[in-house]
Amino acid sequence: MNRFNTLLVLVALFLPSWAGADIYMFIDREGMVHFTNVPTTPDYKLYIREKPKPMKGKGLRFDREINRAAKAFGVDASLVKAVIKAESDFDPSAVSKQGATGLMQLMPSNYDDFKVSDPFDPGQNIMGGTRYLKRLMNRYQGKLPLVLAAYNAGPDAVDRYKRVPPFKETQRYVNKVMKFYSLYKR
Numbered sequence: 001m002n003r004f005n006t007l008l009v010l011v012a013l014f015l016p017s018w019a020g021a022d023i024y025m026f027i028d029r030e031g032m033v034h035f036t037n038v039p040t041t042p043d044y045k046l047y048i049r050e051k052p053k054p055m056k057g058k059g060l061r062f063d064r065e066i067n068r069a070a071k072a073f074g075v076d077a078s079l080v081k082a083v084i085k086a087e088s089d090f091d092p093s094a095v096s097k098q099g100a101t102g103l104m105q106l107m108p109s110n111y112d113d114f115k116v117s118d119p120f121d122p123g124q125n126i127m128g129g130t131r132y133l134k135r136l137m138n139r140y141q142g143k144l145p146l147v148l149a150a151y152n153a154g155p156d157a158v159d160r161y162k163r164v165p166p167f168k169e170t171q172r173y174v175n176k177v178m179k180f181y182s183l184y185k186r
Contacts, residue, residue, distance in 0.1 A: 023048040062090065062103065065123045069130035075137065079144075080130050082180035083151065086173060087129075092122045104129025144181075148174045 024044035026034050036044060062084070063077075070077035087105040088094035100107050102125035106116060114128030133147065139155065140146035149157070149164040152173040157165040164174055 022046060062092075062122055062126065065126045066130075068123070069127045072127070073130050073134040075130050075133050076181075076185075078184035079177075079181050080126065080133065081184050082177050083129065083133065083148075084126070085180045085184075086177045092125065093120055101125075102129075104132075106132075144178070145174050148177050 025047035116128035
């Protein structure tokens with residue numbers, strides 16, 4: 001059993017980074033050891049935790065625009081990048097089912113307010129989305145979960161509940177952006 005565990009750890013360490021994931025283990029009544037990265041019962045216990053890697057690479061081609069907008073509005077560039085990752089995964093031509101467009105998924109009704117004439121132009125879209133983030137940061141005194149919830153569900157929903165609204169999509173969105181933000185800050 002010890003050699004098997006050692007071998008498993010060595011294999012996990014040398015797998016390509018794209019193959020990494022938390023590994024869970026459970027030993028059944030017959031003594032059979034089961035491993036998975038997707039536990040199907042509460043019997044599985046965490047065996048190896050994957051160390052998240054800093055978010056680098058994807059989106060680098062927009063760093064100039066992100067840094068320019070972040071500096072213009074006093075917003076952390078890592079936060080802007082995290083929102084873009086969550087909203088469009090760095091696809092400047094993205095269009096949502098609701099009609100939100102571009103990298104930061106701006107709604108057409110907001111183009112004029114955010115000074116965006118071409119939402120598919122990365123520079124304009126990032127500048128407009130960052131302008132909106134700054135506005136929300138001022139409105140919610142920098143309370144990031146509320147800022148992100150308002151970016152996703154709208155300020156009316158946040159104001160109505162006076163917290164992150166109890167919408168699964170919005171709660172997942174806030175958690176996702178916070179995770180990306182943490183990874184980009186490294």
